[in-house]
Amino acid sequence: MDRACRGRKIVGVRVLDERILEGLARPSFSAALKGRSIDATYRHGKQLFVDLGGIMLTIHLGMTGDVAPLGPREHVPRHTRALLKLDGGLRLAYDDPRMFGALGVAASVEGFVKDRGLGPDALLVSADEFVSRSARSSRAVKALLLDQRVLAGVGNLYADEALFQARIHPSSPSRGLSGRRLEALGMAIPRVLQSSIAAGTYLSNLPEGYLLRDRGPGAPCPRGDGHLAMIRVGGRASFFCPACQKA
DNA sequence: GAGTATGTTATATG
DNA sequence: GCATATAACATACT
Numbered sequence A: 001m002d003r004a005c006r007g008r009k010i011v012g013v014r015v016l017d018e019r020i021l022e023g024l025a026r027p028s029f030s031a032a033l034k035g036r037s038i039d040a041t042y043r044h045g046k047q048l049f050v051d052l053g054g055i056m057l058t059i060h061l062g063m064t065g066d067v068a069p070l071g072p073r074e075h076v077p078r079h080t081r082a083l084l085k086l087d088g089g090l091r092l093a094y095d096d097p098r099m100f101g102a103l104g105v106a107a108s109v110e111g112f113v114k115d116r117g118l119g120p121d122a123l124l125v126s127a128d129e130f131v132s133r134s135a136r137s138s139r140a141v142k143a144l145l146l147d148q149r150v151l152a153g154v155g156n157l158y159a160d161e162a163l164f165q166a167r168i169h170p171s172s173p174s175r176g177l178s179g180r181r182l183e184a185l186g187m188a189i190p191r192v193l194q195s196s197i198a199a200g201t202y203l204s205n206l207p208e209g210y211l212l213r214d215r216g217p218g219a220p221c222p223r224g225d226g227h228l229a230m231i232r233v234g235g236r237a238s239f240f241c242p243a244c245q246k247a
Numbered sequence B: 001g002a003g004t005a006t007g008t009t010a011t012a013t014g
Numbered sequence C: 001g002c003a004t005a006t007a008a009c010a011t012a013c014t
Helices: A026-033 A109-116 A127-134 A141-146 A156-165 A179-198
Strands: A010-015 A040-044 A047-051 A056-060 A066-070 A080-086 A091-095 A102-106 A229-233 A236-240
Touching: A010 A026, A026 A102, A040 A109, A047 A109, A056 A109, A102 A109, A127 A179, A141 A156, A141 A236, A156 A179, A156 A236
Parallel strands: none
Antiparallel strands: A010 A080, A040 A047, A047 A056, A056 A102, A066 A091, A080 A091, A229 A236
């Protein structure tokens, strides 16, 4: 998106379904964006920001959202909820079947992060900082990983992977874990995310030994320690190896 | 029709 | 007050 759109001017805004707008209505959203140029793009956790010089367009993809630059003849995706027309004939589609994502406007990245109480970015966080933010909680460690106020950017799948790599049972209360264990988890988080990026987010392209390459009930443990089990933690399906991730 | 799904948040319950 | 659980959002798929 940055490559395709940086330097372009927004010449038209079409909101096809107003329900994806967060905190403002169609007319003010369009007015805020129209005529502005895309200066830069930023990210904090799962939240995306498009710097329009003075204001930020905020984008969250939810579970099924996608931002797609479209060529002049290219078809608009089926569940496009908003369409930005850029100069030079380029269009940018926000496609989101389940509409769990959202578009909005914010004054700055810092302000947005503060307002939402988002934790540090999971890709950049140090193991020490992760440990200090999670060590004293009685909550299940997986619920902490998914709590964007503790750490911003880890979702259900990558939480499972990081816990597997650190050999931690997903429902362990984090305060019962040794400093060493928590530190191993803190180191696993950015490593897992980097691997996923390197794999183009295709789970089958992840390195050997990753649980996510075959995450399903009864799938073999990549370490050869039996097979995976599924439980619910924090309402989310959680796959783990009962043999190497002991409670 | 039931149940599931890579997310977040408001409300309910213990 | 705290933590956890559930519902809600909307669509696709098995």
